[in-house]
Amino acid sequence: MNKELEHSFVELLEKHQNIAHKVCRLYTNNYDAHNDLFQEITIQLWKAYPKFRGDSKFSTWMYRVALNTAITLYRKSKRSIKTQDFDGVEFKIKTEAYDDTEEQQLKVLYQAVHQLNDIEKALVFLYLEDKDYREISETLGISEVNARVKMNRIKTKLKTILNP
Amino acid sequence: MDELEILKRDWNKQGERNKLSVADIYPMLRKKSSSIVKTLFYISVAELVFWILVNSIPYLTSDSYRKKLDEVYGNDLLFNWLTIFSYVVIILFIYLLYKSYKSISVTDSSKKLMESILRTRKIVKYYVLYNLIMAGVSVVIGFYFAFNHDPELADQISHFSDKQYIIFTIIVVLAIGLFILIIWLFYKLIYGFLLKRLNKNYAELKRLEV
Numbered sequence: 551m552n553k554e555l556e557h558s559f560v561e562l563l564e565k566h567q568n569i570a571h572k573v574c575r576l577y578t579n580n581y582d583a584h585n586d587l588f589q590e591i592t593i594q595l596w597k598a599y600p601k602f603r604g605d606s607k608f609s610t611w612m613y614r615v616a617l618n619t620a621i622t623l624y625r626k627s628k629r630s631i632k633t634q635d636f637d638g639v640e641f642k643i644k645t646e647a648y649d650d651t652e653e654q655q656l657k658v659l660y661q662a663v664h665q666l667n668d669i670e671k672a673l674v675f676l677y678l679e680d681k682d683y684r685e686i687s688e689t690l691g692i693s694e695v696n697a698r699v700k701m702n703r704i705k706t707k708l709k710t711i712l713n714p
Numbered sequence: 715m716d717e718l719e720i721l722k723r724d725w726n727k728q729g730e731r732n733k734l735s736v737a738d739i740y741p742m743l744r745k746k747s748s749s750i751v752k753t754l755f756y757i758s759v760a761e762l763v764f765w766i767l768v769n770s771i772p773y774l775t776s777d778s779y780r781k782k783l784d785e786v787y788g789n790d791l792l793f794n795w796l797t798i799f800s801y802v803v804i805i806l807f808i809y810l811l812y813k814s815y816k817s818i819s820v821t822d823s824s825k826k827l828m829e830s831i832l833r834t835r836k837i838v839k840y841y842v843l844y845n846l847i848m849a850g851v852s853v854v855i856g857f858y859f860a861f862n863h864d865p866e867l868a869d870q871i872s873h874f875s876d877k878q879y880i881i882f883t884i885i886v887v888l889a890i891g892l893f894i895l896i897i898w899l900f901y902k903l904i905y906g907f908l909l910k911r912l913n914k915n916y917a918e919l920k921r922l923e924v
Contacts, residue, residue, distance in 0.1 A: 560739045567739075571732045572725065584732070592739065593747045594820050601821070615820050618827050621915050623749035623820065625908075652720075659721050668911070669918040672824065677718060678725045691825025696922045708717050 559599045562608050563592065569609060570595075572679075573616040576663065576671045577624075587624055594619045614689050617675065621668045662711040670704050677701060750908055751818055751831060757904060758811055758838045765845045766804065792855075800848065807841045828916040835905060842901055846894050853890055 563570075570591045574584040595615050602611055663674055669690070676686045683701075687694040772779050814834040820827065860867050874882065 556740075556743065560736050560743070563739055564734065564736050567732075567734055568726065574732075588732075589742055589745055590747060590749060592742045593745060594749065596743050597747070598820050611821065614823075618820050618822075618824055619749070621824060622827050622831065622912055623751060625748050625750050625753065655720060656724050659717055662717070663721070667918060668915050669922070674718065678722050689823060690919065691823030692919060692922050700922055705716065705718065712717060 555600065559596060563595065566609050566612055569612050569679075570616050573620050573675060575660075576675055577620045577668070579664065583626070586626070587620060590624050591616045591619045594623060610685075613676070613679065613681075617672050617689065621672055658712065659708075662708050665711055666704065666707070670700070670707070673697065673701055673704055750912065751815075753908055754831065754834060754838075755815060757908075758834075758841075761838060761842060762804070762808065762811075765841075768845075769800070796855075803844060807837065807844075810837050811841075825916070825919050828912055828919070831912060832909075832916065835909060839901070839905075842897070846897060850890060850894065853886075857886070 570588055571584075573591065574587045578584045578587050595612065598615055602608070663671065666674065672690060673686060676689060681689070683694045683697050686701075687697040690697065692700075774780075811834065814830070814837055818827065818830040818834065822830065861871060862868070871879070871882075
C-alpha cells in the first residue's frame with residue numbers, strides 16, 4: 551500500500567477514532583481489552599480501506615467495520631487477560647444503590663449496558679449515535695420493524711436491570 | 715427520563731479519554747490481525763495440507779508400500795479413477811474455499827458477514843467429511859483388494875476360524891469407527907471454540923427475524 555493511502559487513512563482514523571473507542575467501551579471491560587479491540591478494529595479498517603470509495607461518509611463506513619469487528623471477527627488475544635476493570639466494580643450492580651448523582655448514575659448505567667448481549671449492545675451503540683432505524687437495520691442486517699421492536703425491549707430490559 | 719438519554723449525554727466524551735495521536739496510529743497498521751477469519755483460514759489450509767499429506771506420505775516415503783500398491787492396484791481401472799477423482803475434489807475444495815474467503819467482507823451487514831464466515835466453515839466441514847468418508851471407503855476397498863490380490867494375507871485369513879474372522883472384522887470396524895470419532899470430536903472442539911461467539915450472535919440475529 552502506498553504512503554499516500556496510508557497517510558490519508560491515518561488522518562481519517564485519527565479524526566474519527568472516537569467511534570472505535572466507543573465501540574471498545576461497550577464491548578470490553580478493561581484497558582488492555584479496550585486497546586486490543588481498538589487494535590483489531592484499526593487493522594480491519596486498514597485492510598478494507600482500499601475498497602472505501604468515499605461515496606459514503608468515512609464515519610458511516612467506520613461504524614459498520616468497527617461493530618462487525620467487535621461482534622463477529624474479534625477474538626480475544628492473550629494480551630487481554632483481565633486486569634483492572636474500568637469501574638473496578640463491574641457487574642455488582644444489584645448490591646449498589648441507584649444514586650442520583652450523575653456520575654454514579656452513569657457508572658451504574660454503563661454496568662447495566664455491559665450486561666446486555668453483543669447484539670443488544672450493537673443496537674444500543676447505534677441508538678446512542680443517533681442513527682435512525684433504517685440505518686440500524688441495514689448495519690445489522692435485520693428488518694427495520696424488528697430493530698425498533700428489539701430497541702424497545704432493550705430499554706425495558708435496562709429498566710429491569712436498574713430496578714430489579 | 716429514559717436511561718439511554720442519560721447515557722447519551724456522556725457518550726461522546728469517550729474518545730477524549732483515550733485519544734491517540736497520528737504517531738500512535740501508524741505502528742498499529744503494522745500489527746497482525748487476530749480475527750477469527752484469519753484463524754479459520756489457517757485451520758482450513760492446515761486441513762487441506764494435512765489430508766493431502768495423509769494420502770500421499772505413505773506412498774511417497776515407503777518403497778515397499780508403493781511397490782505393493784502399484785502391484786495390487788496398478789492396473790485397476792477403479793483405483794485410477796478414484797485417484798483422479800480425489801485430485802479433482804481437492805482442486806474443487808481449494809477453489810470453493812478461495813471464493814468463499816474472498817466473499818467475506820467486513821463492510822457487509824453483520825448478518826451477511828456472519829453468514830459468509832459460516833458458509834466458509836461449512837465448506838471446510840464438508841471437506842473433512844469427504845475425507846472421513848473416503849478414508850472409510852478406502853479401507854473397505856483396501857481390504858477387498860488385499861483379500862483378493864494379496865496371496866500372503868489371503869493365506870493367513872483362510873486359516874482363520876469363523877470366530878476369529880468375526881473378531882477380526884469387529885476389531886477393524888471398531889478401529890475405523892474410533893478413528894473417525896476422534897477426528898470428528900477434534901474438529902467439533904476446534905470450531906466450537908473458535909466460532910462459539912459468532913454462532914451465539916448469529917442465533918440472536920436470527921431470533922430477531924422470527
